[in-house]
Amino acid sequence: MASTLYVDQPSPVHRLNPVTKLVALLCIIVIVFAIPVWWAAAIVLVVVIVPAAVASRCGGRLARIGGQILLPIVLVLVIVQGLTFPGGETPVWQWGVLTVTSEGLVFALNIGARIICLVLASVLLVLTTHPGDLMSALTERGMSPKFSYIISSTLQLIPAFRDRADSILLAQQARGLTVPKNPVRRLPVLMPLLGPLVLGMFTDVEERSTAMEARGFGSTARRTSLVPVADSPAQRVARWIMPLIALAAIVVPLILEAL
Structure with a gap:
């Protein structure tokens, strides 16, 4: 999640x-x-x-x-x-x-x-x-589930990006990467991490697209929320x-x- x-x-x-x-x-x-x-x-x-x-x-x-x-x-x-x-x-x-x-x-x-x-x-x-509550509330009011998902996923973008960056950094440190405390010297060390970070985000987009298709996001039928928002x-x-x-x-x- x-x-x-x-x-x-x-x-x-x-x-x-x-x-x-x-x-x-x-x-x-x-x-x-x-x-x-x-x-x-x-x-x-x-x-x-x-x-x-x-x-x-x-x-x-x-x-x-x-x-x-x-x-x-x-x-x-x-x-x-x-x-x-x-x-x-x-x-x-x-x-x-x-x-x-x-x-x-x-x-x-x-x-x-x-x-x-x-x-x-x-x-x-x-x-x-909560992003799930926002998505459910928007869908209940007739908004397309796709647009509701876009708005909801925007709330998760920055923390998800941060968590993935932390995971990549910890994995690289486990392989021997040394991160200097000096911000000027740290920048060149962290630049190579951008490649796996960006590629990982593209992988997430593909996985989410597959999950949306599996859940019938393209269906035009009216949906019933399992957890109604008060x-x-x-x-x-x-x-x-x-x-x-x-x-x-x-x-x-x-x-x-x-x-």
Whole structure:
């Protein structure tokens, strides 16, 4: 069975229907990108993502995984935009020919806040949603099993890739491979591992394709789920309200701009 980042916890966030969480994620993305100011993303982060992470008891793991993903992105964003933003006229820091402008930093803040919301909300979905439950919930609502499988398998891609890389590295070390602690010297040693890693992933694709055919994924008959995913009227109402809020986030700025 492919590994996932899913953390099994008896929390209200885990008990939500996977479709509800998927709709919430899509609406969060629309809202933070539709409102072109950093504080909108900050409000979504403080009001929605952080409380959900605390309620799901996954806050520590979310912070760790999110930090590993976001730290290099945000750092590069601040450096590049701070130094090269076109039209930057207010210098904040200067050293020789290098000048960091406030306009560049504000632009980096706006983009960075959106990326932070996008990454944290996505990781939280992965941590609190079992891929099998998501696939069953999407199939119950009429989505093609093939598309449901594509969405579900995406949640397993990174951990499966990581586990295979660890297995290959351990096998090579058992055969005498020495991995230096110095990151600069370690890179040339690890490069030959990319070949078996990529070929192994292609083998996985072929095996999964065969398994899908054996399970009748191409059938057009309506399927019955052996494990129905819990849902509630309140969640069904929320799945209508959240897109309306996202739509308002798109329309209201346009109206205000036109006025």
